[in-house]
Amino acid sequence: MLAALIAGFMLSQAYRTAAAMMASHLQADFHLSSAQLGTYAGAFHFAFGALQLFMGTGIDLYGIRRTLLAVFPLTVVGALLSAYAGSFGTAVLGQALMGTGCAPAFLVCTVFITRRFAPERFAAVSGAVLGIGGMGMLLTATPLAWVVQEFSWRTGFLVLAGLSTLAWIGIFVLVRDTPRAATGSATAQITQALRGFGSLLAMPHTLGIIALGSVTYASFMSLRGLWLGPLLVDRYGYSLVASGNVALLVSIVSLFGPPLFGRLDPGAAHRRRWIIGFTLFMALLFALMAWLHSALALLGGAVLIAFISGYMVLQYADVRAAYPSELTGRAMAAFTMGMFLGIALMQWATGAVASIAAAHGFDAYAAALCTIALMLGAGALAFVALPAPKK
Template sequence: MLLALISGFALSQAFRTITAILATGLQAEFGLSAQALGLFAGAFAFAFGGMQLFMGIGIDLFGIRRTVLTAFPLTVAGSLLSAWAPGYAAVLLGQVLIGVGCAPAFLVCTVFVARYFAPQRFAMVSGVAMGLGGLGMLFTGTPLAWLVQQSSWRMGFVVLAGLALAAWLLIFWKVHEPAQPAHAGPRESLGAAVRGFGALFLLPHTLGIMLLALVTYASFLALRGLWLGPLLIERHGYSLVQSGNVAVAVSLVSLFGPALFGRLDPGPARRRRWIVGCSVLMAGLFGAIALLHSAWMDVGGAIAVGVLSGYIVLQYADVRSAYPAAMTGRAMAVFTMAMFLGVALMQWVTGLAASIAQARGADPYVAVMATIAAMLGGGVLAFRLLPAPRH
């Protein structure tokens, strides 16, 4: 069942990283500015993140299977709308629909692992799940770049729509949750479920966890899903397929990062220090990409970011241990919401930074990478200085 759920997560990974390859085609057809391109990339993440609370409530009230099967058809609809979009507004709406449809894709995997695996195996199993889900990013590297170069960016959406439909059918076929025991008590009401989410924000350690969540995955996805292709094409003269090859390399190494960090998980006593150290190192890599202007640094730094991004599984393990078992599903939903609202925020802010830099005749990619490094630094300070959970 977990592998079937991961297929939906893999498709969501593909959808959230398409902009790096489709960017030049979208800009050419619709005349998009860097800021408009950032808004396009952020629309998916904003819709995805904004729906996490509702998906968490849906999972609590109706279960994993019904929630994902109800939402995921919107992914197919949004893909087809984007493929035949007459203008920028329509393709933006398509991104929103795709984001809503994919909203439960990763959450159902983490909740499934939290419910059906022992707590001490959570980091390892969820790390493997994240790694397998990252296979979806491989399609948005060289294969998508070749497809777009041979046809158009619209064909990319058509193929993704077909793959999304196949994932929905696989989940429909394979995922069947155990029946609720008779002694489990009455189903929680909608109002009680909403109040349960509110209780999370009354705990003093929630703020620091969520502020760091806003920027960690967002930094990786801003690079891999939005700026990597334009950076290599415009700064170093790479072709679309060459930049796609680099994207595949970044995606490949990112597959192994979560499983690696899941196995290296030092446990609750030292986990938060690892999270701080990895976040600082990530900020340093973006600072180097901003300042060194070297093709070797840009490619090597992107690959290093791909490996290091796996430490996000330690953040999930931190959330798993920071809240009581009864709040696990809701805590995961709120954390995932923060991550993807952070993706939307970072993609919009970096698009704005690039537009301002271009207007002033400066290198837009220096502005983009320095902005990401600064946002990571702010998140680390919040995580380090605000109250920590009492284990």
């Protein structure tokens, strides 16, 4: 069952990183600015993040299987709409539909792990799931670059639609929910769930957790899912397939970080220090990539970021430890919502800053990378300055 759920998560990883390999062709076909490209890539993550609370409530009320089977077909609809899009607005709508369809993809995995595995195994198992699910990014590296170069970016979306259909069939056949006791009417359950979210957001340490969560994964996804391809093609003259090879390397390296950090989890006493330290190190790497105009520096920085981004699995362990067990599912949903809304915000913000920089004669890519570094620093500051969970 977990393998079937991971298949859906893998497809969500593929969808959210596809823009990096399609960016140049999309810009040419629709005459997009950097700001519009950021809006296009961010639409998926905005829809994905905005629906996390609703998906968490749906999982609580109707179970993992029914929630995922009901929503995941929208990925196919969005991919087909994108493949036949005749305008920028239609392409953005396709991204939003794909983001909606993928919205429960990782959340169902974390809830499944929470319900089926012992608490002390959570970090290790969720780290393994993140690593395996990250293989979806391999699809949007060299393979997608080849498809786009030999056929078109529209064909790439048709391939993703077919794979999503197969994943849905696998979930339908293999996944079963645990029996649940009746707890009153659906209206009463929804009201209770919303009250639970209210109490969660009222806790003083929630803001700091979400503030940092909104920039950490966003930094890696903004690099791998949006800027890596254009940087390599426009700044350093790489072909699309060559940039796909780099993306493939970055994606492969990123698979090893989450399982490793999941096993190296230092525990509650030191976990938050690790999170802060690695966040600041990531900010430094982005700043160096911005100002060292060297393809080698970009490649080395991207690979190193891909590996150490695995420390983000510690944030999920931190969330699990910060709330009582009855709020765990909703806490995961709220954190995931903040994380993916953060991706949408960062991709939009970096696109806007890049457009402004280019209009004033500055390096658009340096501006985008520096914006990511500053947002990471701001997130780390909020995490330190705002109240921490009580021991």
